[in-house]
Amino acid sequence: MGDRRPVNALSKALRSDAGRGLTLVSPALIYALLLLAAPLAVIVLFSFWTQNFLTIERVFTLDNYRTALTDPLYATLMQRSISIAGMVTAVTVILAFPVAYYISFYVRPERKSLWLFLITIPFWTSYLIRVFLWRVILAFDGPVNGTLMGFGVIDQPLPWLLYNATAVVITLAHAFAPFAILPIFVALEKIDRALLEASRDLGESPAMTFLRVTLPLAMPGVLAAVLIVFIPTVGDYVTPRLVGGSGGTMIANMIYAQIFDLNDRPMGATLAVLAMTIVALTLIWAISRVRLWLWLGGRISGRARLLVLAAPVAEIALIGWVIGQGPAIFGLIPALLALAGAVLVSSAAILFSVPRGRFAV
Amino acid sequence: MTDAPLIEIEGVEKYYGDYHALRGITAGIGAGEFFSLLGPSGCGKTTLLRAIAGFEDISAGRILIAGRNMDGVPPNRRPTNLVFQSYAIFPHLSVAENVGFGLRRAEMSTADKRRAVGEALEMVGLGQYGGRAAHALSGGQRQRVALARALILKPKVLLLDEPLSALDKKMREQMQVELRRLQRQVGITFVLVTHDQEEALIMSDRIAVMFEGEIAQLDAPEALYRRPASRKVGEFIGMMNFLPAQVGVSGVTQGGIAVEVAGLGPTVLQSAQCPGAARPGAAEVGVRPESLTVLFDEGTPAAHRATGRVDEITYYGDMTYYEITLEGAPKSVQVSARNMPGRRLLDRGETVALAWDPSSLVLFC
Numbered sequence: 001m002g003d004r005r006p007v008n009a010l011s012k013a014l015r016s017d018a019g020r021g022l023t024l025v026s027p028a029l030i031y032a033l034l035l036l037a038a039p040l041a042v043i044v045l046f047s048f049w050t051q052n053f054l055t056i057e058r059v060f061t062l063d064n065y066r067t068a069l070t071d072p073l074y075a076t077l078m079q080r081s082i083s084i085a086g087m088v089t090a091v092t093v094i095l096a097f098p099v100a101y102y103i104s105f106y107v108r109p110e111r112k113s114l115w116l117f118l119i120t121i122p123f124w125t126s127y128l129i130r131v132f133l134w135r136v137i138l139a140f141d142g143p144v145n146g147t148l149m150g151f152g153v154i155d156q157p158l159p160w161l162l163y164n165a166t167a168v169v170i171t172l173a174h175a176f177a178p179f180a181i182l183p184i185f186v187a188l189e190k191i192d193r194a195l196l197e198a199s200r201d202l203g204e205s206p207a208m209t210f211l212r213v214t215l216p217l218a219m220p221g222v223l224a225a226v227l228i229v230f231i232p233t234v235g236d237y238v239t240p241r242l243v244g245g246s247g248g249t250m251i252a253n254m255i256y257a258q259i260f261d262l263n264d265r266p267m268g269a270t271l272a273v274l275a276m277t278i279v280a281l282t283l284i285w286a287i288s289r290v291r292l293w294l295w296l297g298g299r300i301s302g303r304a305r306l307l308v309l310a311a312p313v314a315e316i317a318l319i320g321w322v323i324g325q326g327p328a329i330f331g332l333i334p335a336l337l338a339l340a341g342a343v344l345v346s347s348a349a350i351l352f353s354v355p356r357g358r359f360a361v
Numbered sequence: 362m363t364d365a366p367l368i369e370i371e372g373v374e375k376y377y378g379d380y381h382a383l384r385g386i387t388a389g390i391g392a393g394e395f396f397s398l399l400g401p402s403g404c405g406k407t408t409l410l411r412a413i414a415g416f417e418d419i420s421a422g423r424i425l426i427a428g429r430n431m432d433g434v435p436p437n438r439r440p441t442n443l444v445f446q447s448y449a450i451f452p453h454l455s456v457a458e459n460v461g462f463g464l465r466r467a468e469m470s471t472a473d474k475r476r477a478v479g480e481a482l483e484m485v486g487l488g489q490y491g492g493r494a495a496h497a498l499s500g501g502q503r504q505r506v507a508l509a510r511a512l513i514l515k516p517k518v519l520l521l522d523e524p525l526s527a528l529d530k531k532m533r534e535q536m537q538v539e540l541r542r543l544q545r546q547v548g549i550t551f552v553l554v555t556h557d558q559e560e561a562l563i564m565s566d567r568i569a570v571m572f573e574g575e576i577a578q579l580d581a582p583e584a585l586y587r588r589p590a591s592r593k594v595g596e597f598i599g600m601m602n603f604l605p606a607q608v609g610v611s612g613v614t615q616g617g618i619a620v621e622v623a624g625l626g627p628t629v630l631q632s633a634q635c636p637g638a639a640r641p642g643a644a645e646v647g648v649r650p651e652s653l654t655v656l657f658d659e660g661t662p663a664a665h666r667a668t669g670r671v672d673e674i675t676y677y678g679d680m681t682y683y684e685i686t687l688e689g690a691p692k693s694v695q696v697s698a699r700n701m702p703g704r705r706l707l708d709r710g711e712t713v714a715l716a717w718d719p720s721s722l723v724l725f726c
Contacts, residue, residue: 192447192449194445194446194447194449195449195451195452197416197436197443197445197449198443198445198449198451199451199462200415200416200435200436200437201414201416201436201437201441201442201443201511202437202442202462202463202510202511202514203437203463203465203466203514204437204463204465205437208465212462212465213451216453217452217453358453358454359453360453
């Protein structure tokens with residue numbers, strides 16, 4: 001009898017609701033642990049080691065971080081990655097919104113799935129081929145230049161179409177469009193159409209109804225689209241490599257170069273960890289500040305509102321000062337750790353204490 | 362009514378493709394009136410309400426509000442406000458923000474707007490709820506918010522699209538009385554859409570009964586109940602028994618209409634008791650359950666008597682409904698009796714005497 005009890009306990013645990021849920025997710029969970037969490041841990045570990053020609057020195061050191069944070073090359077690449085990803089996100093979301101809006105509001109219900117299917121058609125070709133196609137389209141002797149010259153708009157082919165940051169933005173915005181359209185579409189679909197009629201009935205024009213009802217209620221979808229587009233594009237390296245030229249090189253290209261060209265895996269790992277940390281901190285900072293700002297904006301009126309508006313600007317200036325001057329005064333690592341800590345703590349405080357506003361942020 | 366009605370509906374037609382939803386609706390709704398559109402689902406009552414609100418274009422005819430043709434006027438420019446069936450409370454706004462939604466364009470100071478919102482919430486009994494999130498409200502509270510949000514704009518006409526259908530019975534009865542009180546208090550014209558005949562009778566000054574895109578009868582509740590214009594209206598409003606009848610060959614004279622009613626016997630009805638033209642031959646007579654009186658004391662004198670057998674008893678507490686087959690009638694009729702103190706219940710199979718009054722009959726030819 002005694003040896004049957006653990007079996008009973010186990011089968012009982014597996015049959016409980018929580019146990020059943022765990023059983024259900026376990027294949028994915030094990031997969032994720034093995035192929036995401038474990039490699040991530042290895043990368044973090046590598047980032048504290050150093051490369052000594054062909055061997056890796058397995059001694060804990062912050063040397064890589066010191067180099068990565070002081071060499072202006074890395075800072076430039078990181079800054080450029082974030083600004084290119086920011087531009088891609090802005091362009092993609094702004095162009096995706098009208099498409100999602102059209103499908104949700106103007107396409108007949110029985111045709112909607114057909115439209116969504118058409119939108120996913122770009123996924124039928126590989127990502128790489130699509131990037132290559134943009135290279136052809138934007139080329140010096142490509143169709144864009146050809147058409148413009150054919151119509152006599154320009155005499156010389158435009159040299160600035162390809163191999164720069166703009167080309168990267170165009171290519172990535174095209175690649176990520178479906179990812180932005182779908183969450184926005186879902187959010188728009190969930191809006192009860194009676195709410196829009198209620199707004200009209202209460203005296204608002206179609207334009208004001210959009211601003212006061214549709215847009216706030218679509219914000220969760222927009223926010224999801226922003227995250228879905230921003231996070232992968234920061235780390236993209238195929239597109240910058242193929243259409244970016246030297247002006248469009250991003251941090252992921254440098255990570256690639258460190259690991260495969262320069263054979264310095266620890267340095268590549270360090271850059272990867274730093275990139276992840278910076279993106280995470282930037283997003284948490286941005287989301288918490290937008291929430292605080294919207295919350296205060298709804299409660300304060302008149303001149304005080306300008307002060308609320310100015311607060312994030314002042315904070316950006318302060319962060320910039322710490323990044324610029326902090327290392328010289330407090331030392332590199334303490335200054336940056338303190339900055340990261342301050343951002344984390346203040347953001348967490350805002351996110352936990354300020355309720356979600358009408359824009360669901 | 363000497364003044365022109367506030368809302369004039371003239372020959373309104375509505376087609377959805379081939380489907381003829383409204384078939385020549387003509388009606389006038391007076392200022393300050395509580396007007397109901399009553400009918401089964403699919404009769405076009407909601408379509409008509411939405412046409413008044415401006416959410417449906419009409420195919421023909423016109424709608425005038427306060428003498429102004431509403432053709433092509435969008436909902437936001439009409440002097441009407443609508444309480445939606447789903448209430449359509451904005452989920453991203455607080456209760457106070459919902460109520461104040463329509464005040465954005467009003468030329469008032471922020472303090473005045475806040476005061477108006479407070480008063481509107483007070484009026485519907487939600488004074489303390491202004492700061493609440495809209496999604497944290499119960500069904501009845503959402504309805505009050507929807508009412509306050511519409512009434513704060515002081516519309517000429519308040520349109521209500523089945524506002525009580527989502528509430529439970531107790532809450533619905535309470536809101537019926539409250540809506541009526543509110544309407545008297547603010548003096549605004551209310552146009553209510555409902556499929557619940559009892560609700561329409563309780564609340565309305567006048568009711569338009571609609572079937573299949575047409576108004577079957579437009580009358581005050583009492584007239585509608587006492588003198589239904591057709592068998593269909595009689596059946597829809599309250600309960601009505603129908604007995605086969607024969608209009609005499611001597612037929613219609615100045616003195617009235619001679620009718621032989623199965624189960625009740627021969628009688629003479631006034632021409633006002635027959636909607637439409639009476640002609641000799643087979644007809645039907647409608648009689649309400651409370652118009653047949655059970656004579657618990659056989660000796661009670663009664664000018665008109667009938668006899669019948671009790672088939673079924675349904676006890677409601679305050680009332681009892683008896684299913685009684687009258688002598689000479691092909692099927693049973695419903696008879697209601699108030700359960701007064703000391704009055705016994707009839708038994709099944711018992712033979713009873715009933716009194717009736719010719720003036721309570723309606724003849725359908």
